[in-house]
Amino acid sequence: MNRKSKRTKSCILLLAAALMLSSAVPAFAADGGTPPPGSDAVISIGSAPVLGKVDIGGGNFFELKNVTMLPEQGGNTVTFTVTVNNVGSSDLLFIDYWVRLKTKTGNQISVRVLPQDKDKNRITPKSSQDISFYASVNETTGLKDLIFEFIKWDFSQTNFERKIGEVAVPANYSIVTAAGGAHTIQIAGNPVKTSIKKVLLSKNEKNYTPTIVMNMENIGARSAVVPGYQYLLRTSEGYMYPLEAKGIKDLTINPQVDKEIELSGSVPVSVKPENWQLVIIQHAADVKLNLPIAYFALPPVSEADSVDTGKEYHFSNKKGTYTARLNTVQRLPWEDQDILTAGFTLSNNGPESLPIPDMAGYFMLDGAVKVEAKLIRTDKVIGLAPGASAQFQFIGKIPYTYEFGEVKLILQEKTAADDAQNGGAAQTDDLLEFVHRAELMNVTYNNIGEAHHVTSVGRSASYKVREIRTYIGDTANTFAVMLEVKNLEKRFTDIAQLVAHIKTVDGTVYPAAVTEIKSKVNPGGTALLMLSSNVPKTFPITGTHVMIGDAVTEDQLTEIGKKPDAYVNAAAFWLPQENQTVQDHFKDIDLAPYKLSLSNIKPQIDQTGLKLKFDYEMSKDLLLVSNMEGRKLIIEIKDDEDKLNFTKEFAFEEAAEGDSSSGAADRLQLGKHLNVEITKQDSEIIYQVQFLKGYKLNIYDSFKGQKKLLASKQVLWFETIK
Numbered sequence: 176m177n178r179k180s181k182r183t184k185s186c187i188l189l190l191a192a193a194l195m196l197s198s199a200v201p202a203f204a205a206d207g208g209t210p211p212p213g214s215d216a217v218i219s220i221g222s223a224p225v226l227g228k229v230d231i232g233g234g235n236f237f238e239l240k241n242v243t244m245l246p247e248q249g250g251n252t253v254t255f256t257v258t259v260n261n262v263g264s265s266d267l268l269f270i271d272y273w274v275r276l277k278t279k280t281g282n283q284i285s286v287r288v289l290p291q292d293k294d295k296n297r298i299t300p301k302s303s304q305d306i307s308f309y310a311s312v313n314e315t316t317g318l319k320d321l322i323f324e325f326i327k328w329d330f331s332q333t334n335f336e337r338k339i340g341e342v343a344v345p346a347n348y349s350i351v352t353a354a355g356g357a358h359t360i361q362i363a364g365n366p367v368k369t370s371i372k373k374v375l376l377s378k379n380e381k382n383y384t385p386t387i388v389m390n391m392e393n394i395g396a397r398s399a400v401v402p403g404y405q406y407l408l409r410t411s412e413g414y415m416y417p418l419e420a421k422g423i424k425d426l427t428i429n430p431q432v433d434k435e436i437e438l439s440g441s442v443p444v445s446v447k448p449e450n451w452q453l454v455i456i457q458h459a460a461d462v463k464l465n466l467p468i469a470y471f472a473l474p475p476v477s478e479a480d481s482v483d484t485g486k487e488y489h490f491s492n493k494k495g496t497y498t499a500r501l502n503t504v505q506r507l508p509w510e511d512q513d514i515l516t517a518g519f520t521l522s523n524n525g526p527e528s529l530p531i532p533d534m535a536g537y538f539m540l541d542g543a544v545k546v547e548a549k550l551i552r553t554d555k556v557i558g559l560a561p562g563a564s565a566q567f568q569f570i571g572k573i574p575y576t577y578e579f580g581e582v583k584l585i586l587q588e589k590t591a592a593d594d595a596q597n598g599g600a601a602q603t604d605d606l607l608e609f610v611h612r613a614e615l616m617n618v619t620y621n622n623i624g625e626a627h628h629v630t631s632v633g634r635s636a637s638y639k640v641r642e643i644r645t646y647i648g649d650t651a652n653t654f655a656v657m658l659e660v661k662n663l664e665k666r667f668t669d670i671a672q673l674v675a676h677i678k679t680v681d682g683t684v685y686p687a688a689v690t691e692i693k694s695k696v697n698p699g700g701t702a703l704l705m706l707s708s709n710v711p712k713t714f715p716i717t718g719t720h721v722m723i724g725d726a727v728t729e730d731q732l733t734e735i736g737k738k739p740d741a742y743v744n745a746a747a748f749w750l751p752q753e754n755q756t757v758q759d760h761f762k763d764i765d766l767a768p769y770k771l772s773l774s775n776i777k778p779q780i781d782q783t784g785l786k787l788k789f790d791y792e793m794s795k796d797l798l799l800v801s802n803m804e805g806r807k808l809i810i811e812i813k814d815d816e817d818k819l820n821f822t823k824e825f826a827f828e829e830a831a832e833g834d835s836s837s838g839a840a841d842r843l844q845l846g847k848h849l850n851v852e853i854t855k856q857d858s859e860i861i862y863q864v865q866f867l868k869g870y871k872l873n874i875y876d877s878f879k880g881q882k883k884l885l886a887s888k889q890v891l892w893f894e895t896i897k
Contacts, residue, residue, distance in 0.1 A: 217291050218459055219402060219468050220256060220307055222359040222366075223350055227342030229325045231272065234262045237325055239342045241307070243350045244318050245456060245467035246413065251314055253321070254289075254466050256307045261298040269296050269306065273336075275324040276310050279343070284321075286310045290461045309459075309466060318344045350467075351452060354474040360455075362402065365395035367428065369469060371453060372435065373477040375615060377484075382441040384617050387418065387453055387473065392433035401426040403681035404455050404468065405718040406438050411450040416442050416622060417718065417749050418453075424682030441620040458680075458717050465717070483609040487522075490606040492588060495529045497559075498522040502566075504582060504611040505618055507724065507745050508676055508684045513575045515546060516743045517584045517609070518568050523559035530558050533589040535603050536569050540579040546571040548584075549730050551743055555633030566631055568743040570727065582616070584609040618722060619746045627746045628663075634671055635663035638723065640748045641703070641767065643716070646881035653881040654714060655707040656687070656721045656750065657767060659799075662702075667695040672726040672733040674742035675706040680718030685710060687721065690802040693735060703768055703801040707878065722747045758886045761896070765885065766808065766876055768799040769827060771843065776872065776896040778812065780864055784857040785821055787812065792847045795828075803827045808843060809875035809882055810853070818863050819870075823853045824877065867892040 225240045241256040257274055261267040276284040289307045298304045312321075322343045329337035352358040357370040368391070375386040385408060393399050406418040418440040428434050438453070455468040487500045500520045507514040515538055523529045531552075538546040548569040556565045569584060587603040621627045626639040639659045646653040654677060660670050675687035685708040692702045706721060724742030726733035733739045758764070761773040776789040787810070803826075812821040826842045869891050875882040890896055 217363045217402075218289055218307070218457055218466055219363075219404075220305065220361040221467075221469050222361070225258075226323075226344060226348070229340030229342065231325075231327070231339055235267055236260050237272075237274075237340075239323050242318065242321075242344060242348070243467040243470070244312075245454070245465060246314070246415070247465065249314060251312050251316060252464055252466060253284075253310045253312055253318075254307060255323070256305050258303055258305050259298050260303045261300055264300050266300065267298040269298065269304075272325065272327050272339075274308065275326060277322050277324060278312075278316060278320045279322060280320075284310050284312055287462070289459070289466075309462065309464065311464070318348060318350070319346045320344075351470040351472050354472045356471075358469045358471065359394070360469055362399045365393065365397050365399040367399050367401075368392040368394050369455075369471075371471050371474055374473050374475070376448070376476045377615065377617075378444065380444070382443055382619075383446075383448060384439065384441055384619075385418075385451070386614055386617060387438040388614065389436045389438060389453070390433055391428060391436060393428040393430050396430055398430065399428045401428065402457060403679070403715065403718070404457055405465065405680055407454040407456065408440060408442060409452040409454050409470075410442065410446050412446065414442075414446060415454070416440050417620075417720075419620065419678075419720065419747070420680075420682065422682070437614055439617040439620070441622060443622075458715070482611050482615060484611060484615075488607050488609075490586075492532060492590075494532070495523075495525055495527065497529065497532065498524050499586065499607055501584065501609040501611070503619075504584070504616050505745055506613070506616045507618070507722070507742065508575065508678075509572065509741060510686075511575060512572045513577075514741055515548070515571045515573060515582065516568055516745070517548075517611075518553075518566060518744065519584075519586070519609070520564050520566050521559065522564035523561060526561055528558055528560050531556070531565070534567070534606075535587040535589050537585055537587075538569070538571050539583040539585060540573075540577075541581050542583070544579070546573055551727055551730060551732070553634070553725060553732060553743065554631050568727075570741050570743060572741070578613075580613050582611050582613060584611070620720070621746060621748045623749050623751045625748075626661075627748070629671075629744065631744075633664065634668070636671065637661045637663060638746070638748075640721070640750060643750050643753050644876070644878075644883050645714075645716070645753060646876070646878045646883050648881040651709050651711055652714060653707050653879055654685075654710045654716075655705050655878060656748075658704040658706055658721075658723070658748075660696075660702045660704060662696040662698060662700050665698050667697060669695055669735065670702045670704075672735065672737075672739065673704070673706075673723050674726045674739050675724075676722045677706070677708050677710075678720055678722060678747075679715050681715070690804065691735065692800055692802055694800060696800050697798075701799050703799050705802075705806075705878070716750070716753060720747050720749050757884050759888050761872075761874060761886050761888070764874055766806075766827075768796040768801045769843075770794045771808070773874075774897060778870075778893060780860055782858060782861055783854070784860050785812075785819065785855040786852055787821070787823075787854075788850060788852050790847070790849045791843070791851060793843050793845055795845055805879045807877040809873075809877050811871075811873040811875065813871045813873060814867065815869045815871075816866065818866055819860060821855045872896065 221241050223241045225238050227239050229237045238258040243254050245252045276286045286308050292306045295306050324341040325339050326336040327339050357368050359366050359368050370390050372388040372390045377384045408416045418438040421437045451473045453471040456465045457468050459466050484501050487498050489498050503518045505516045534550055537548050548571040551568040554565040586607040588606050589603050626637045628637045641657040641659050644655045670692045673689045675689050677685045677687050687706040687708040690705040696702050724745035726739035727741040728737045728739050764771045772792045774790045779786045808825040810823045872888050874886040876885055
C-alpha cells in the first residue's frame with residue numbers, strides 16, 4: 176500500500192471514529208429546568224426481561240433487556256439496556272461496537288447513551304457491564320414495531336460497519352408488571368423490589384380519589400436513597416394523571432427493610448375506573464426527558480376499613496335535632512408541625528329554625544393519643560333555618576414526624592352545669608364520634624386547567640392556576656404561581672385570605688407568600704393572586720404542585736392585615752409547564768393584568784449621554800383585580816461588546832400604598848404614549864460611538880428584585896425598531 180493510500184485510510188479511520196463517538200456520546204445543552212433532588216445523580220433502571228442475545232465472538236455476547244416506552248406529548252421515549260458480557264481473558268472495548276434502532280418498516284431512529292453510562296467502554300475479563308440508552312420515536316410507533324440491530328465497526332466494509340445480529344421486540348411483549356407481582360428497580364445499582372400492596376378509591380361528584388399503597392423492599396446489600404421519582408396513574412384510555420407521594424422526602428431504605436409509600440391524586444369521574452396502571456418515571460435534566468422506570472397493573476380496589484366520611488348522624492339537645500356529616504379529614508404541612516383538620520356539615524332537617532350549638536371537640540389517634548382541637552366557623556351564619564346547613568372545621572397540631580393509622584373526631588357540646596355540682600363552670604357532653612383512616616386523609620387535587628370551587632355560605636368562589644413564572648436571581652430564584660380567584664357571590668366581597676405551600680416531587684415544602692387584595696371584588700369578578708417563594712437554583716418544576724387553604728387566626732378565618740396561625744379547607748393544584756418562550760418582538764407583552772406594546776424604539780447618543788426614545792401602549796383587564804406591589808418592568812440595553820449597558824425600571828400605574836420607590840415619570844400609564852424618553856447621563860459615552868456595533872434590547876418582568884425575560888431582540892445600534 177502506498178503512502179497516500181495509507182494516509183487516506185488513516186483519515187477514514189479517524190473520521191469513522193469521530194462519527195461513532197458523536198453518535199454514542201451526545202453533546203448536552205444546558206437545561207433551563209432542573210431535576211428533582213436525587214434524579215440528577217443516577218437514572219434508575221428496571222428489570223424487564225432479556226429479549227435476546229447476540230454473539231460477538233470468542234464466547235462474548237450482548238444481551239438486550241429493560242426495553243420500555245413512555246408515552247409523551249407528541250411522541251414516545253424508548254429506553255433499553257445492553258449487557259456486555261466478556262467471558263474472555265482480555266479487555267473488551269464497547270467503542271468497537273454500536274447498537275442501532277429501527278422500525279420494521281425500515282425507519283432509522285437515533286440512539287444515545289444515558290449520560291451516566293457514557294464513560295462505560297472497557298469491560299474487563301470475566302465480567303459484564305450494563306449500558307443504557309434512550310431514543311425518541313413518534314407517537315404512532317409501539318414497542319412491537321422496533322428492531323435493535325447490533326454492528327461492529329469494520330473499515331474493510333464500504334459503509335465501515337458489519338452487522339453482527341439483531342433482536343426484534345415480540346408482539347406479545349409487555350412492560351407492565353401484572354397485578355400482585357413485583358418489579359425490581361435498580362436504584363444506583365442497588366436492587367429494590369417494588370410492588371403494589373393495595374388500592375383504595377373514593378369518589379365525589381367531580382373526581383375519583385385513588386390511594387395506592389406501594390411497597391419498596393431493599394433486597395440489596397447497601398442502603399438505597401429513593402430518588403425524586405414522578406408517579407403517574409395511567410387509565411385504559413391512555414390518560415396520565417400525576418400522583419403525590421407521601422413521606423418520601425430524604426427516604427432511605429436500609430438493606431432487608433421495606434417501606435410503604437402512599438400515592439394519591441384525582442381522576443375525573445368521566446374516565447373509566449378499570450384497568451388502571453401505576454407508572455414510575457424519572458426526570459433526566461441532562462437529556463431534557465422523562466424516562467420510564469416501571470409499570471404496574473393495579474389490583475382490584477380494596478375494601479376500606481370503616482370510615483365515617485359522607486355518612487349522616489343525628490343528635491339532639493334541648494333546642495332540637497341536628498344532622499352532622501363528616502366531609503373531610505386532612506393532614507397539612509405547617510412550619511415544623513402538621514395540622515389535623517376535620518371539616519363537617521351541620522344541618523337542620525326539621526320544620527323550625529335552630530341556633531348553632533356551642534360545640535367543642537378533640538382528636539384521638541389510634542385510640543391512645545388525645546389532640547386538642549379548636550372549632551372554626553367557615554360559613555357566615557348565625558343560625559340554621561329549616562333545610563339549611565353550615566360548615567365548620569376542627570383543627571389541631573401534631574409533630575410532622577408522628578405516624579398513626581386511625582383518627583377519631585369526638586364532637587362535643589358545651590353545656591351550663593348545675594352550680595351545686597360544678598361550681599357554675601361549663602362542661603362538655605359527647606355528641607358523636609367519627610372514625611377515619613390516615614391513608615385516606617387526602618387533599619383534593621385539581622389537575623392542570625381544572626378549577627376548584629368553594630361553596631361556603633357567603634364565600635363562594637373558584638380558584639384556578641393561570642400560569643407559573645420563575646424569576647431569576649443571582650443566588651436563588653423566586654418561583655411564582657399566578658392564581659385566579661373568581662367571586663361567585665352576588666355581592667361585592669373580600670377575597671378570602673389564603674395560606675399557600677409549594678411542594679416538590681421529592682416532598683420538600685416551601686411556604687409561599689400570598690399577595691394581599693385589599694379591595695372588594697365585583698360579583699363575577701376575578702382577582703389575580705401571586706403565590707411566591709424563594710427557592711434554590713436547583714428547584715424542580717416538573718412534578719411540583721401548590722396547596723392553598725383558608726387562613727385561620729386563633730378560632731376564626733383570618734381578616735385582612737392579620738397573621739394566620741393555621742389553615743383549613745386545603746386544595747392542591749398540579750402546575751402546568753412554564754412558558755419559556757422569549758418573544759423576539761415587543762407587541763402584546765404579557766404582564767398580567769396588563770398588556771404592553773413598544774414601538775419606534777431608537778437609541779441616541781450625544782454629549783450628555785444615552786437616550787432611548789420609544790412609543791408605548793398599555794392596556795389592562797379591568798375585570799381582573801390585582802396587587803402589583805413588588806412588580807416592575809425592566810428595559811435593558813446590553814451591548815454586544817459590553818461597552819455600553821443600561822437598565823431602567825418602571826412601576827405600574829398607581830403606586831402601591833407606601834411605595835415611593837419610583838416617581839411619576841417612572842410609571843407606566845394606561846393608554847398610548849408617544850416619544851417617551853429615558854436617559855443615562857454620561858458625558859464619556861459619546862467617545863464609544865465608533866466602537867458600537869449591535870446590542871440586545873431586553874424586556875423583563877421583575878418581581879421582588881428578581882426577573883424573568885419576556886422579550887429580546889438583537890439590533891444594530893441606532894436602528895429604529897418599528
